Amino acid sequence: MKIDGTSYRSIWLNDDGWSVNIIDQTRLPHEFHVERLTTVDQAAHAIKAMLVRGAPLIGATAAYGVCLGLRADAGDVAFNKMCEALIATRPTAVNLRWAIRAMQDLILPLPESERVSAAYEKATQICDEDVAINSAIGDHGLGVIEAIWEKKGKVGPLNILTHCNAGWLATVDWGTALSPIYKAHDAGIPVHVWVDETRPRNQGAHLTCWELGKHGVEHTLIVDNVGGHLMQHGQVDLCITGTDRTTAAGDVCNKIGTYLKALAAKDNNVPFYVALPGPTIDWEIDDGVKDIPIEIRDSHEVDYIQGKDSAGQVSEVRILPEESSSANYAFDVTPACLVTGLITERGVADASKEGLARLYDRLEYKAS
Numbered sequence: 001m002k003i004d005g006t007s008y009r010s011i012w013l014n015d016d017g018w019s020v021n022i023i024d025q026t027r028l029p030h031e032f033h034v035e036r037l038t039t040v041d042q043a044a045h046a047i048k049a050m051l052v053r054g055a056p057l058i059g060a061t062a063a064y065g066v067c068l069g070l071r072a073d074a075g076d077v078a079f080n081k082m083c084e085a086l087i088a089t090r091p092t093a094v095n096l097r098w099a100i101r102a103m104q105d106l107i108l109p110l111p112e113s114e115r116v117s118a119a120y121e122k123a124t125q126i127c128d129e130d131v132a133i134n135s136a137i138g139d140h141g142l143g144v145i146e147a148i149w150e151k152k153g154k155v156g157p158l159n160i161l162t163h164c165n166a167g168w169l170a171t172v173d174w175g176t177a178l179s180p181i182y183k184a185h186d187a188g189i190p191v192h193v194w195v196d197e198t199r200p201r202n203q204g205a206h207l208t209c210w211e212l213g214k215h216g217v218e219h220t221l222i223v224d225n226v227g228g229h230l231m232q233h234g235q236v237d238l239c240i241t242g243t244d245r246t247t248a249a250g251d252v253c254n255k256i257g258t259y260l261k262a263l264a265a266k267d268n269n270v271p272f273y274v275a276l277p278g279p280t281i282d283w284e285i286d287d288g289v290k291d292i293p294i295e296i297r298d299s300h301e302v303d304y305i306q307g308k309d310s311a312g313q314v315s316e317v318r319i320l321p322e323e324s325s326s327a328n329y330a331f332d333v334t335p336a337c338l339v340t341g342l343i344t345e346r347g348v349a350d351a352s353k354e355g356l357a358r359l360y361d362r363l364e365y366k367a368s
């Protein structure tokens with residue numbers, strides 16, 4: 001996507017052909033900083049500390065992390081060790097496991113002399129495929145938006161609520177939940193986005209607002225608990241969120257608070273769509289609440305909030321008493337029954353085993 005007229009992806013190879021550039025998302029929106037990764041440990045840290053985040057981008061960063069690690073040591077022992085270290089960075093987004101498995105399937109049968117070049121080719125392919133997938137999600141999501149816009153009598157603006165950041169910063173480009181919004185904006189539909197700030201790391205305030213602003217999309221930041229009120233008063237025409245892992249039965253794991261938004265949407269008959277790239281589907285499980293590991297992150301993220309003060313200095317301040325403790329659950333699971341539809345690169349699927357199996361030619365999976 002464009003930043004002040006310059007096109008960027010969220011991750012890209014340097015001119016040296018081997019080191020990897022990322023946008024350090026922990027510094028946005030107040031500072032745009034490009035971080036250069038030269039080792040697998042730096043890639044692992046970037047994922048764990050959320051310099052990069054978002055399921056597809058986590059997968060892409062892990063794939064390039066393998067490339068960087070193989071440059072240092074292409075032997076089996078080192079390779080298996082780096083794969084374990086990358087997998088251990090964050091437990092919920094399935095793209096991380098998928099990307100590492102793809103690299104293992106590719107690399108292990110190869111002689112050491114061929115591993116580095118093959119890994120870079122695969123990592124580049126993963127990134128390019130992600131961009132194509134997300135653009136296609138945007139096209140199919142545009143159809144959903146156009147239908148709701150039509151039904152509304154094309155009386156603007158079309159109010160869309162989103163949670164966290166599932167924009168181009170969460171992927172290599174285009175984004176998932178925001179891709180249909182960008183396409184609708186570019187098609188001249190007057191979209192307005194309610195942006196959940198998304199405590200505790202405020203990906204909505206820091207990242208989604210920044211992205212939408214750079215693309216000229218009208219938006220309003222809201223605190224996380226406002227969404228239900230807006231829906232009760234007819235101020236939300238549809239919700240679109242991302243997902244970090246969706247089960248074969250259509251249960252959706254996404255940033256903490258998504259489930260509550262889906263409940264409010266159901267109660268107010270507001271369409272609740274999830275933008276879902278194929279690599280984010282976990283075909284090995286059906287029950288998301290039971291089987292998806294929910295990341296519990298350091299309480300520091302809850303206890304402190306980051307911002308820029310009136311002197312223009314970026315710092316963080318503690319928001320609770322020293323003697324109080326906090327809990328930091330990073331994701332929750334929205335059962336398929338609360339999801340209106342899954343917007344994928346192949347089309348819009350019902351949030352069901354049958355819906356996904358049909359769309360992904362896996363009809364041998366019988367609805368359980």
Ligand SMILES: CSC[C@H]1O[C@H](OP(=O)(O)O)[C@H](O)[C@@H]1O
Nearest residue numbers: 053054055164166170242254255
């Ligand atoms: C397209 S994946 C976006 C997804 O990832 C976010 O989680 P995190 O920022 O912790 O990586 C959030 O769940 C978004 O919906």
